[in-house]
Amino acid sequence: MIITTAFDETEELIVKAKKLSESLNVPYIARNKKTVKYMLEHKDAQIFVVNNQRGLSYYEKGHDEIFFHPNMAMHRIKQIKSGQSDSLVTACQLKEGMTFLDCTLGLASDTLVANYVTASKGKVISLEKSFPLSVLVSEGLQYYATHEKPEWKSLIDQINIVHTDNLDYLKQCPDHFVDVVYFDFMFNQSVESSHGIKVIKPVVSYDMMTKEHVTEALRVAKQRVVVKSSYGNHSISELGFTIERQNQKRHFFYGVIEK
Numbered sequence: 001m002i003i004t005t006a007f008d009e010t011e012e013l014i015v016k017a018k019k020l021s022e023s024l025n026v027p028y029i030a031r032n033k034k035t036v037k038y039m040l041e042h043k044d045a046q047i048f049v050v051n052n053q054r055g056l057s058y059y060e061k062g063h064d065e066i067f068f069h070p071n072m073a074m075h076r077i078k079q080i081k082s083g084q085s086d087s088l089v090t091a092c093q094l095k096e097g098m099t100f101l102d103c104t105l106g107l108a109s110d111t112l113v114a115n116y117v118t119a120s121k122g123k124v125i126s127l128e129k130s131f132p133l134s135v136l137v138s139e140g141l142q143y144y145a146t147h148e149k150p151e152w153k154s155l156i157d158q159i160n161i162v163h164t165d166n167l168d169y170l171k172q173c174p175d176h177f178v179d180v181v182y183f184d185f186m187f188n189q190s191v192e193s194s195h196g197i198k199v200i201k202p203v204v205s206y207d208m209m210t211k212e213h214v215t216e217a218l219r220v221a222k223q224r225v226v227v228k229s230s231y232g233n234h235s236i237s238e239l240g241f242t243i244e245r246q247n248q249k250r251h252f253f254y255g256v257i258e259k
C-alpha cells in the first residue's frame with residue numbers, strides 16, 4: 001500500500017500526502033505525472049491518492065475509485081431534526097447522553113446518527129476492520145467539515161473511529177462499558193444493498209455474527225445489544241435476538257437482546 005498525490009501535484013497536495021503517509025505509516029511515492037493505471041501496475045496494487053476533489057481516494061487493481069461522502073447520514077440527521085423517526089434510534093432506544101459502541105462503521109451513516117442523538121454528553125466508539133475504509137471515512141469526514149459544511153464540524157469532531165476487529169475490541173472492554181452495543185455486518189452478497197455499500201464492497205470485511213460476538217457484547221452492554229440484518233436471515237433469532245421489523249417495505253430488520 002502507498003500514498004501519492006493527484007496527477008496535477010501541487011506543493012499543498014505533496015505536503016498533505018507526506019503528512020498522511022507519516023500518520024498512517026504508509027510510504028509516500030511521488031506521482032511524477034504517471035496515471036493511476038501505471039502506478040497500480042508498477043508501484044503498488046493498493047493506492048491512496050490525495051486530491052482536491054474528494055480529499056482522499058483509494059484505488060485497488062481491478063476496481064473503480066473508492067471515496068467517502070457522508071450524504072446519506074446527513075439526510076437522516078436532517079430528517080431527525082425535522083421530527084421524523086429513525087429506525088436505528090428506535091431499535092436502540094438511543095437518547096442524549098448515552099454511550100454507544102458501533103461495531104461495524106462502514107459508511108458511518110449509523111455512527112453519525114448515533115453521535116448526533118447522543119450528542120456531546122454521550123460517547124460513540126466506531127470500529128472498522130477494513131484499514132482503507134477506516135482511513136477514507138476519517139479523512140472524508142474531516143474534508144467534508146473543512147471544505148463543504150463547517151456547520152457539521154463539531155459533530156464530526158466527536159467521531160471516534162478505531163481500526164480493529166470488533167471481537168478483539170469487545171474482548172478487551174470491561175463489563176458494562178457502554179449502554180448499547182450495535183452490529184451491522186455486511187448482508188449476504190445476494191441481498192440488494194445501497195449504492196454506497198456497493199462501492200465499498202471490494203474493501204470491506206465479510207465477517208459474520210457468531211455466538212462469541214453475542215456473548216462478549218452482552219457482557220459489555222449495560223442496556224441492550226442490537227443487530228441489523230437482512231430479511232430471511234434466520235440465524236439472528238437462533239442467536240437469541242428478538243426480531244423488530246419496523247417497516248414491512250424494508251429488506252432489513254433489527255434484532256434486539258435486552259439486558
Ligand SMILES: C[S@@+](CC[C@H](N)C(=O)[O-])C[C@H]1O[C@@H](n2cnc3c(N)ncnc32)[C@H](O)[C@@H]1O
Pocket residue numbers: 103104105106107108109110111127128129130133164165166167184185186187197203204205206207208
Ligand atoms: C454493512 S457495513 C456497515 C454500515 C454502517 N452501519 C453504516 O451505517 O454505514 C459493514 C461494515 O462492517 C465492517 N466489518 C465487518 N466485519 C468486521 C469486524 N469483524 N470488525 C469490525 N468491522 C467489521 C465491514 O468492513 C463493513 O465496513
